[in-house]
Amino acid sequence: MAALRTLATASLFFALVIAGACRGKYHRAAVENEEPASGPRLAASLKMGDPTASAQLVKGLYGVESGSWRWTSGHFSILLRSPLAAAQRGGTLTFSFTIPDVVYQKLGKITMTVSSGGKKLNSDSFGTAGVHTLTADVPADLLIKDSVTFDFDLDKALPPSGAESRELGVIATAISLESK
Amino acid sequence: MTRTAWKDRAIGALVWLAPVLFLFWIFQDGFDCWFIDDDFAWLGLIRQLARPHGLLLSLFEPAAQGTIRPWSERGFFLLFETLFGIDNYPFRIAAFATMALDIALLAWVMRRITGSRIAAFIAGMVWAANTALMTVMTWSSAYNEAMCAGFLLGALALFIRYAETERRRYWWWQLAVFALGFGALEINVVYPALAAAYALFIAPPERRRVLLRSVAPLFAISVAYFVLHSAVAPVPRSGPYVVHVDWRVFRAMALYGKWSLLPVDWEAFGHSRLLGKIIIWTLVAGIAAIAAIEVRKRRIVALFFITWYLATLAPVLVLPEHHSDYYLTIPLIGFAMLCGWGAARAVLEFGARGLVAALPLAAYFIGMIPISRSATHWALLKTEPVRGLVLGVQAARRTHPGKTVLLDRIPASVYTDSIAHGAFYPMKIDDVFLTPESKDTIRALPDTADPEKTVLEPEAAWHAIVNDQVVIYSLSGNHLRNVTEAYERSAPNRFSDRLPSRLDAGNPLYSWLLGPTWLGPESGVRWMPGSAEVRLRGPESPGSKVELEGFYPREQLNGATRHLIVTVDGVEIGDQKISDPSGDFRRTYALPESSIGKAEIRIGIRVEPVERRDGQEYGAVFGKISVRPS
Numbered sequence: 001m002a003a004l005r006t007l008a009t010a011s012l013f014f015a016l017v018i019a020g021a022c023r024g025k026y027h028r029a030a031v032e033n034e035e036p037a038s039g040p041r042l043a044a045s046l047k048m049g050d051p052t053a054s055a056q057l058v059k060g061l062y063g064v065e066s067g068s069w070r071w072t073s074g075h076f077s078i079l080l081r082s083p084l085a086a087a088q089r090g091g092t093l094t095f096s097f098t099i100p101d102v103v104y105q106k107l108g109k110i111t112m113t114v115s116s117g118g119k120k121l122n123s124d125s126f127g128t129a130g131v132h133t134l135t136a137d138v139p140a141d142l143l144i145k146d147s148v149t150f151d152f153d154l155d156k157a158l159p160p161s162g163a164e165s166r167e168l169g170v171i172a173t174a175i176s177l178e179s180k
Numbered sequence: 181m182t183r184t185a186w187k188d189r190a191i192g193a194l195v196w197l198a199p200v201l202f203l204f205w206i207f208q209d210g211f212d213c214w215f216i217d218d219d220f221a222w223l224g225l226i227r228q229l230a231r232p233h234g235l236l237l238s239l240f241e242p243a244a245q246g247t248i249r250p251w252s253e254r255g256f257f258l259l260f261e262t263l264f265g266i267d268n269y270p271f272r273i274a275a276f277a278t279m280a281l282d283i284a285l286l287a288w289v290m291r292r293i294t295g296s297r298i299a300a301f302i303a304g305m306v307w308a309a310n311t312a313l314m315t316v317m318t319w320s321s322a323y324n325e326a327m328c329a330g331f332l333l334g335a336l337a338l339f340i341r342y343a344e345t346e347r348r349r350y351w352w353w354q355l356a357v358f359a360l361g362f363g364a365l366e367i368n369v370v371y372p373a374l375a376a377a378y379a380l381f382i383a384p385p386e387r388r389r390v391l392l393r394s395v396a397p398l399f400a401i402s403v404a405y406f407v408l409h410s411a412v413a414p415v416p417r418s419g420p421y422v423v424h425v426d427w428r429v430f431r432a433m434a435l436y437g438k439w440s441l442l443p444v445d446w447e448a449f450g451h452s453r454l455l456g457k458i459i460i461w462t463l464v465a466g467i468a469a470i471a472a473i474e475v476r477k478r479r480i481v482a483l484f485f486i487t488w489y490l491a492t493l494a495p496v497l498v499l500p501e502h503h504s505d506y507y508l509t510i511p512l513i514g515f516a517m518l519c520g521w522g523a524a525r526a527v528l529e530f531g532a533r534g535l536v537a538a539l540p541l542a543a544y545f546i547g548m549i550p551i552s553r554s555a556t557h558w559a560l561l562k563t564e565p566v567r568g569l570v571l572g573v574q575a576a577r578r579t580h581p582g583k584t585v586l587l588d589r590i591p592a593s594v595y596t597d598s599i600a601h602g603a604f605y606p607m608k609i610d611d612v613f614l615t616p617e618s619k620d621t622i623r624a625l626p627d628t629a630d631p632e633k634t635v636l637e638p639e640a641a642w643h644a645i646v647n648d649q650v651v652i653y654s655l656s657g658n659h660l661r662n663v664t665e666a667y668e669r670s671a672p673n674r675f676s677d678r679l680p681s682r683l684d685a686g687n688p689l690y691s692w693l694l695g696p697t698w699l700g701p702e703s704g705v706r707w708m709p710g711s712a713e714v715r716l717r718g719p720e721s722p723g724s725k726v727e728l729e730g731f732y733p734r735e736q737l738n739g740a741t742r743h744l745i746v747t748v749d750g751v752e753i754g755d756q757k758i759s760d761p762s763g764d765f766r767r768t769y770a771l772p773e774s775s776i777g778k779a780e781i782r783i784g785i786r787v788e789p790v791e792r793r794d795g796q797e798y799g800a801v802f803g804k805i806s807v808r809p810s
Contacts, residue, residue: 031571033653034661035579041665044648047582084646084668085677179646 042081042147045176056080058149062166069098072169074157078150082143086179090140093121093150094178096133098171103158104129110170111155116142121150138177148177195297196287199304200280206309206552207317209560211276214268214567216597218321222257223266223606229258242413251363252324266606268567271320278326279316282513283308285333290517292340293382293481296524302541303520307512309548311443311555315506318559324365325509331361332371332492332510339375343383343391351394358398362405367510369405370491372398377487381480419626420502428500435503436493440515441544443551444505451551459547466540470522473529482521488514519544564658565591566598572660573604573612576653583651584644584689586636588615588667590655592622600628610703611688615652615667616641616675632682632804633704636689639680639717644689645671679717679780682806699796705731709797710790716807718771718778723810725768726783730802732758732765740789742800747784748775758800765800771807781807 046053048061049068060076083091099110113123114136122136142148157169215223225238238258239250247253256274264270283304290300307313315322335357342350354375361368372395379391415423441463443449446456474482493511496502523541526534569590576585590599595618604612614622616638624631636644644650645668652667653660683690685698686705695713698706716726732742741759745752746769754769775781787799 031568031575031659033572033575033579033659034656036662036665050581081648083648084671086646176648178648 042079044081044083044178045174046078046080047174048172060152060169061172069171069173071166072097072152072154072172073167074154074169076152076169076172078152078175079147080150080175080177081147082145083177083179086138086143086177087140089180091138091143091177091179093136093138094133094174094176095135095152095172096131096174098131098173099126099129100171101129103168103170106158107156112170113153113155115151115153116148137180150175191297195291195301196284196304198301199283199287199308202305203279203283203308203313203317204276206549207276207314207556209553209556210314210317211269211272213272213318213560214563215266215271215320215570215603216563216566217319217601219257219319220598220601220603220606222253222321223261224602225254225258226261226606227608247366248409248413249324249363249365251360252327252365253321255363256323256327257320261606268320271323275316275320275323275326278323278330279313282326282329282333285330285337286513286516289333289337289340290520292337292344293378293484293517294521294524296520296528298527299517299520299524301520302523303513303516306519306541306544307516309545309552310440310508310512310516311445311548311552312439312505312508312512314552314555314559315504316509318556318563322506322509325506328361328365328367329510329513331357331364331368332374333513335361335371336374336378339378342394343378343387355398355401359401365510366409367492367495369402370494372402373491374488377484377491381484381487421499422501423498424500425498426500429497432497432500432503433493436497436508436511439505440489440508440512442547443555445551445555446547449551449554456547459543462543463540466522466537467518469537470518470525473522473525482518485514485518485521488517490514562593562597565594565655566603568658568660569594569598569655570603570607572653572655573609574607576651576660576662577609580651584649585609585612586615586641586644586650586652587612587660588617588652588654588663590614590618590622594655595622596625596628599634600625602629613687613689630804632806633684633687636687637680637682638675639678640683640687640689642671642675642677643692645675649689679715681717681719681808682804683714683716684804685714685802705801705803707801708785708787708799710788710799711784711786712799713782713784714805715780715782716805718775718781719807719809720777721809722773722776724771724776725808725810726753726771727766727768727804727806727808728785728802729766729804730764730800732800743788744800745786745788747786748772749782750784768808 042056043053046056047068048070049064049066051064056079057070058077058079060073061078062071062073064070080093093114095112095114103110109125109127111123111125112134114121114134116138119139119142121138122134124134126132138148154169157167158164159167228234228238231237235258239254240248242248243253256271260270260274286307287300287304290303291297294300316325335354338350338354338357341347342354358368358371361371375398376392376395379388379395383391415421438460441460442456447453470482474480489511492514493508496507519541523537526537528534530536569587573585573587577583587599595614599612599614600622604610614635616636619631619635622631622635641650650664651662652664654663655661679693680690683693684704685694685708686701686703688701691698691701693715694706695715697709697712699709700706726746726748728744728746741757743755744758744765744767745755747753748771751772753772756767756769758765758767771781783805785799785802791798
């Protein structure tokens with residue numbers, strides 16, 4: 001039995017030696033993929049809670065809040081990639097946002113206009129607080145380039161006041177440009 | 181302790197330590213081998229723990245081929261994955277350590293049987309060198325062989341102690357180890373034959389009767405295990421694991437005999453056929469010489485080694501459709517013991533002339549060592565792209581959250597070793613698919629993933645690309661390369677903008693073809709409520725059918741038979757019953773002539789009666805829905 005004990009102890013010793021000494025040829029549980037050298041490509045759709053979306057928020061949008069949305073100012077612009085085949089068929093822009101109670105109580109009905117390259121695409125008025133969507137047809141000739149900037153204008157916004165130094169418009173949650 | 185005693189202990193340790201180091205040197209590449217093939221099924225068990233009685237079922241539910249190995253497969257993977265995650269190194273360390281323990285036990289048993297350190301040393305070296313051990317040393321799913329060898333050798337060691345000391349507690353410990361061995365591998369059932377062979381051929385004649393009597397309860401346990409196992413996990417009636425007891429048993433025996441002496445891939449690795457034959461016949465001559473000496477000396481010890489080899493090989497000899505050299509892992513212990521015994525007796529009994537025994541041993545090592553090392557390196561190279569693919573997809577998901585990963589140009593062998601075995605399931609990644617072009621390269625295999633679910637239809641790929649839903653990667657050595665832009669640039673030349681003729685309801689990339697009532701996807705399938713609709717391209721020829729594949733939870737079917745009513749563009753085309761107790765269903769309905777050539781048909785599905793839970797209707801679970809030609 002003593003011999004068996006010796007064997008068991010020796011085997012345990014071996015297991016510990018292997019575990020401790022052998023680091024292995026590879027990193028244990030991760031590999032690094034080859035991504036395009038130009039960095040992350042532009043997206044045709046963005047979720048505002050995604051921190052990487054910042055690169056395409058040209059102006060007028062603030063930082064991520066609660067991990068899912070951003071405040072806009074009264075005028076803001078977003079850059080999107082032209083989706084495949086949109087240059088032939090045109091596209092549909094969908095902007096999802098919320099008008100919070102606090103804004104609605106102070107400003108009432110808000111009119112939002114979206115344009116690109118100086119060309120007005122759509123304008124709509126929103127007379128309630130809550131979740132809304134603004135959609136716009138985007139003509140094919142605006143989508144010939146790899147990317148396109150959309151400019152949004154609100155007819156009114158909350159000016160900076162007190163502790164809040166930002167101009168506040170609506171709460172943006174997502175935007176997407178899809179090929180028709 | 182005196183210097184002589186220290187020296188003696190050091191030599192005693194070398195008897196097993198040297199073969200262990202030899203084993204590690206030969207199979208060192210096995211340490212880095214990643215998961216492959218069946219490993220993913222065992223790694224996926226952890227996701228099934230949440231079901232009712234999940235742990236119990238995950239440990240003891242018979243596998244597809246009728247095996248129940250709770251410690252060496254399910255328990256092994258569940259424990260190590262729980263402790264260390266999807267990290268190959270702890271698994272490999274366990275395999276290497278268990279094999280080291282096996283060699284130590286083998287050396288101990290050999291010393292007790294032969295009283296010779298040389299015999300123990302040679303037995304360990306012979307076993308460690310054999311190429312048949314490559315699978316165990318490189319593949320975590322083959323850990324059962326290492327663990328079972330440990331149980332058999334451990335039980336035998338305790339039986340030997342019982343025989344030597346007559347202390348009953350050793351018998352009871354042996355019984356416990358033997359009983360636990362059933363959880364490692366079915367071959368454990370032959371242990372009573374090994375113990376009986378020890379009693380008959382090794383034990384002193386005056387102890388034989390007592391020892392043989394003590395083995396009788398072990399045989400009873402093996403018979404009971406066999407009966408119980410056959411009841412809960414019947415022997416397969418089709419496929420490679422069908423049992424046949426006929427003349428092919430002898431053919432299998434000859435094949436395994438040959439593989440014991442020369443690696444199965446000897447010629448595949450570029451070695452000379454003539455040299456292979458010389459090695460085999462040198463070893464055959466050596467074995468014949470051992471037999472002749474044993475007969476002349478009227479010794480029967482060697483019969484124990486032969487019994488070990490044949491008894492542990494017997495269960496696989498009756499599988500004529502399935503031969504694999506790794507089944508030799510445990511039988512080769514008997515062969516190694518025979519070699520150790522023969523070489524030691526030759527040296528001890530014939531002095532310098534006995535050194536001729538080194539010839540067959542040298543022939544054996546010349547045959548085994550290079551192939552064992554090359555085959556192990558080959559196994560490592562085989563797992564590298566699998567590692568790159570699986571961990572690469574995991575990295576891609578982190579880099580592109582919210583995007584579905586599409587894989588392009590995955591080699592067929594890598595697909596078979598990974599995706600076909602559900603490689604992403606353990607990582608809770610259910611939405612990885614292959615580009616439509618992959619259909620031409622991959623091959624459907626039995627009991628593996630359905631290529632119609634893993635390969636995206638061209639039209640669905642086009643829609644996903646146009647709507648920026650996917651990121652596309654190809655395999656580049658041991659990692660993935662993002663080829664999204666290049667693939668997209670060439671996509672318009674290859675894909676057309678039309679509806680597909682097939683969809684997979686559980687795949688979010690086909691959601692645009694589903695009507696508004698469908699529920700969200702869940703792990704590759706999707707519930708429909710009482711009624712739902714899909715859009716597909718109309719058939720191109722008369723006699724075409726629409727085929728629905730799905731699943732109906734058994735507990736719901738117990739309540740009432742369901743009717744599956746299908747309409748095309750509002751016109752009913754059939755009403756079929758679902759009452760199959762297995763739960764899976766596949767139903768086909770003839771399509772009307774009026775649907776031929778249509779760019780779009782609307783297929784309505786209605787389930788009656790429908791179940792309602794918490795205010796939600798649940799009709800049936802769907803997978804593939806397709807329009808198929810006659």
